[in-house]
Amino acid sequence: MEYRKEKIYLWIPVFLTVLLMAFFTYNFCRLRLEWNSFFQIAVKNEADRVKSLVESTVDAGGDPIESLSSYLENSKLLKGIKVEFEGREIVVPGSDFRNDLEKTQINSPPFKLYLFFDTSYQKEINRDILFQFLAGLVINILLLLGIVFSLRLYFYQKLFFDREKHEKERLQSVSIAISSVLHEVKNALSRLNMLAYKVSKESSSKYAGLIQKEVKKLGIFIEEASQINKPIVLNRKTVSLKKLLFDVVSEFSDVAQAKRVKMNVSIGDDIDVFIDRDKFLIVLRNLIKNAIEAVIEKEKNRVVEIAAERSGDLVRIYIKDSGGYLPDELFKPFKTTKEGGFGLGLYNSKRIVKAHGGELKAYVKGGWTVMLIEIPLV
Template sequence: MDQLTDEVISFLQQNETNFLNKWKEKAMLPPDLTQLQREKLDSTGKFIFQVALHALSLPKADLQSYLQANAYKIAQIQIRENSDIEILVYNLNMAKNILCEKASYFSKEMQTLKKVFKHLSYIFDHFSYHAVMHYSRLKQQLIEQENRHIHSSHEDRLTLLGQMTSSFVHEFRNPLTTVQGFVQLLRAEYPDLPYMDIISSELDQLKFRITQFLMLSKKQEANQEEVIFSLNELVEQVASFVYPRLLELKVSLQREIEDSLYLKGIQEEIRQVIINIIFNAIEVMVTTDAESVILIKGYRDGDSIYLEASNTGPKIPDTLIKDIFEPFVTTKKTGTGLGLYVSRQIIEKHHGQLLCSSNDEWTTFTIILPAPLQKE
């Protein structure tokens, strides 16, 4: 450190109070500042002043590590006070201007102080850079920590729900199986008995809902094998299964499916996804006065099989569509928000994707699954 710099530092130290008063007068402050925050602002101004003067005295070899260490400290303060980074950058720049102005009073010969001004600018520019860098990293860490906490809480809720429902659903399934058995006996002994098809269909739908809860609890039996099956035949089975509901609510089901489409996976699980999407479409369309239409398209594109299920129900708001596959998110008044979540889990388990798009005319759920290498 040369004599001129030493003398400027001594001069600035004598004017510390004057600097702090002017800095507080011109500094940008967060809105609704409390008395405690004002006191902390005073200490921040003093911290900046002391860092700048000490940095002036350091050799170039030690300067960067010193600025980085103190930039990290001031970034921590900003994060802790929940203060925006642009306020810090503005206040650092203001501190530089005030220090340069104060230093100009040391000598009337500006050329004499040119080196000091240049050094101060270098110090504050690098101090601001490191402060912004550390602030951004700390903020990102904070966001990631909050996201992990939210995800953990989410998983805890699902685990608790799974534990609660698994026991209940298993107990409920036993008498349901008994009822289905007696329905089959009645149909065999009295083939002309009325309403048996309706009873059987409703029991199948109830079993389907139970399966959803079992999958959510992650305790469903894992004895199902992957097979190669016809998507065309599966859609036909689903159409027959949902037909009574379509007829009851006057919903038109239209199909445009290419011939000979095959998938590899657990057929019952894919069937569950398609039924769930169609049931959701039926339930949302009954709330509108427009014509109720479900259009199912199936086609192959490259190495992928696409199945699109579109409905003429109301548009899903843009604010909701990005979270539509999250658990407990639903557009239905009586919905649980679990059906689409379970459906996505199934499709992703089959190495596929489940997507959603919505406009004023159609809401479309698209299933994308890898095509099997061979049919047999």
């Protein structure tokens, strides 16, 4: 409700500008009408003077044509006079009919007079009024557009900040809930690790060691998830990229075979990379797991391709799947399209790659969904 009230208040300048434009237009129209009315009054007064001149000249027994010629020489408005007398038309000497003139007829028996008035000054003033009106109208329109653009920008930024605020509040509440869950999970993992240790001491089974190893990995993941808003600390070492990729692909070979997903690995010469192996494994596992899940729903052409290449000082790792689809808000935390997912996999992967000074990009090309990892060699 407050937002709507604020929106109404902010539109007041637009309303006032439109009102000013209407008032401005009204004033110019009124000015033009008043000027034309003034011109017609001037024409009428001039016609009345000519009529009086003719009548006074006739009463005095003089020549009205001569008087009209003398009057015509001194008039700025009157440019020509024609006199009709006993069926004859007499042009008063000094008349000039070359311009666009306004014709007015007056009767002064026994004469009928046709007066021709210069309208060039009237038209010049009208043009000037029109020019001033158009200039003012353009300024008002630009002002109105500026206000509308400013309001649009304001509301866009306000909406963006409101969404960002709500997103932060949502993430904060989710983080609190997840932190409490992770705390209990960490406690349970500690107990499970102790039990696995006891089993390994009392039994020679290889599975006890595997359980300890997996519990340790899960513990590391839980620890990282609990520190999702903290900077990532890397423990870098020189690693063979070829071996790293084949190791992680082998982890998914059974799953891929069971789901009838074909995995193609294309790696040329071996490349040594300076990375945190454990954290980079998290990235690769997340991306390959997502790629396999993306093609499972397809009836055929279930393909995942992994490739790597060196480009200058960069190493590019491509993980492609034939799904050909990317969801919205891909790298945002707690945003997921998977049932039961938390939306942390890609978010955490991007953070890890960025901590290595690289970039994690996603795009669709030629029917393939491509996840591209770019990291510097050193």
